[in-house]
Amino acid sequence: MIDLGDPEAICPGLPPASAAPLAHRAIVALERHHRSPALLAVTGEGDATTHEVVWTTPSQDLGPFEDHNEATRDGAMGIALAVAHRQRGWRVIRRLQSTQSEGADWLFADPGMLFVLEVKGTDHGALPLAEAWRQAQASIWAKRATPAVCVVRFAEPRAIFQTYGPR
Amino acid sequence: MDLVELNRLVTDAITVAESLPKDSPRAWMAFREVSHLEEQIARSTQPGDVEGEIARVGAVAAALRASEPLRAVQLAQTFVGEGLAADVAAKLEAMVDEANERLSALAGDLTVQPVKFALAAA
Numbered sequence: 001m002i003d004l005g006d007p008e009a010i011c012p013g014l015p016p017a018s019a020a021p022l023a024h025r026a027i028v029a030l031e032r033h034h035r036s037p038a039l040l041a042v043t044g045e046g047d048a049t050t051h052e053v054v055w056t057t058p059s060q061d062l063g064p065f066e067d068h069n070e071a072t073r074d075g076a077m078g079i080a081l082a083v084a085h086r087q088r089g090w091r092v093i094r095r096l097q098s099t100q101s102e103g104a105d106w107l108f109a110d111p112g113m114l115f116v117l118e119v120k121g122t123d124h125g126a127l128p129l130a131e132a133w134r135q136a137q138a139s140i141w142a143k144r145a146t147p148a149v150c151v152v153r154f155a156e157p158r159a160i161f162q163t164y165g166p167r
Numbered sequence: 168m169d170l171v172e173l174n175r176l177v178t179d180a181i182t183v184a185e186s187l188p189k190d191s192p193r194a195w196m197a198f199r200e201v202s203h204l205e206e207q208i209a210r211s212t213q214p215g216d217v218e219g220e221i222a223r224v225g226a227v228a229a230a231l232r233a234s235e236p237l238r239a240v241q242l243a244q245t246f247v248g249e250g251l252a253a254d255v256a257a258k259l260e261a262m263v264d265e266a267n268e269r270l271s272a273l274a275g276d277l278t279v280q281p282v283k284f285a286l287a288a289a
Contacts, residue, residue, distance in 0.1 A: 015175040018182040070186065094174040095181045096221060097201065097228055107221065114217055140254050144217045
């Protein structure tokens with residue numbers, strides 16, 4: 001289960017001050033289409049799982065107060081971090097700056113390995129998987145840590161999580 | 168401060184900075200903080216480590232986004248002198264080119280014009 005009302009449980013290593021806004025924006029993006037609980041379908045390299053996502057519906061519609069694209073982008077990050085931990089057991093090391101690291105938004109540790117994760121989100125458009133992989137593989141960090149991508153669409157909701165590394 | 172704590176702080180600082188309107192004064196301040204945290208991480212890591220490379224590129228990138236091109240040039244020159252991998256050094260050198268362009272533009276903008284004024288008695 002992914003409890004967006006408990007940001008500190010999203011992913012180990014993710015500091016609360018960063019977890020809270022990412023969880024909040026995931027709620028804003030999910031609330032455009034769903035009410036809690038929602039089932040998040042996650043597919044990867046030939047596998048498929050679901051995660052129940054729960055949150056407390058805000059007392060007022062937050063959509064008008066949030067930039068649509070930023071809520072989608074940051075909400076997707078919140079979902080991706082939760083999936084990375086629940087499906088792979090990864091732990092956040094740190095966030096990377098967007099302009100510094102085209103193709104790598106987060107650095108993760110798995111025992112004995114490093115991963116760089118590129119995240120993309122969409123509200124109801126096509127999942128930008130090819131674009132995410134193109135950027136991930138072009139990143140200079142992909143030569144030093146195993147590249148991974150997570151793309152999230154809030155309309156269903158669903159996510160695709162893939163990595164070149166061992167599972 | 169240890170590396171784990173610095174990584175937490177820079178994650179929070181990036182999350183704040185990336186959420187602010189691009190090229191706004193608040194974003195400049197926020198990226199200034201990011202740049203200083205990245206520099207501290209750079210000092211705590213080896214230039215050949217992944218985290219060390221990320222921090223060195225991050226310190227320079229954030230200085231540019233903080234509208235501090237002179238700091239970006241100075242940091243990049245220091246880091247390149249540490250013997251970074253060729254692709255990381257090339258990325259820093261590209262940022263130096265961008266910073267130098269901004270400095271040249273700034274120098275072109277520096278004009279001094281006389282302003283007439285009169286002091287009024289209090």
